[in-house]
């Protein structure tokens with residue numbers, strides 16, 4: 001199993017189980033996600049975005065296994081929240097370099113992971129930032145990361161790709177790595193654009209990135225962990241939906 005994302009080849013409950021009932025013979029784990037995140041990550045500034053800090057992990061697989069142990073479940077999604085993906089780093093870099101894009105605006109970070117892009121927007125004066133994720137650990141990580149950077153980010157759970165974005169600016173970092181997600185995300189982002197939003201996508205050309213409806217806003221060389229990617233640096237673009 002690998003937590004890495006595909007790239008287009010043509011592109012370069014308490015540990016003691018507090019149930020309120022009689023003590024159990026077999027302890028039931030409580031899923032204290034903030035405690036789990038704090039215990040399994042280090043507050044670190046991503047190399048391409050030193051302005052902020054995130055709870056990040058060194059390696060995906062041990063953390064993935066620990067998450068499955070914590071929940072007593074197999075087949076969970078990878079711990080995306082624990083890494084600053086190339087696309088998210090590029091987006092956050094672009095926001096810090098161009099704060100006017102978000103200042104005073106309602107911003108939505110969709111597929112937020114640890115919230116890197118939304119937190120950057122909040123630090124750059126966005127009027128209101130929401131970060132959306134389907135992973136409960138990511139939601140907890142976003143809250144911890146926003147707090148660590150002293151900014152407010154509204155965390156919204158659940159799959160919202162069928163609804164409206166209700167934002168002036170939509171940020172999408174590294175979400176075009178699976179076909180079904182990519183197709184639904186594109187439809188969501190196109191509706192947001194039709195409703196007047198500026199849609200910015202950070203992406204190193206993952207397999208399902210729809211480049212035919214995108215224009216390049218900026219290009220960065222983003223350092224990435226070799227354990228997740230196939231190189232130490234990834235040419236990563238911020239794309240504007242046209």
Ligand SMILES: C[S@@+](CC[C@H](N)C(=O)[O-])C[C@H]1O[C@@H](n2cnc3c(N)ncnc32)[C@H](O)[C@@H]1O
Nearest residue numbers: 080084085087088111112113133134135173174
């Ligand atoms: C590769 S990670 C990128 C995270 C972050 N944007 C970054 O660049 O660091 C993709 C994220 O999309 C989230 N995701 C997948 N499907 C989603 C959906 N339907 N709605 C919201 N988030 C979703 C995953 O849980 C994962 O955290």
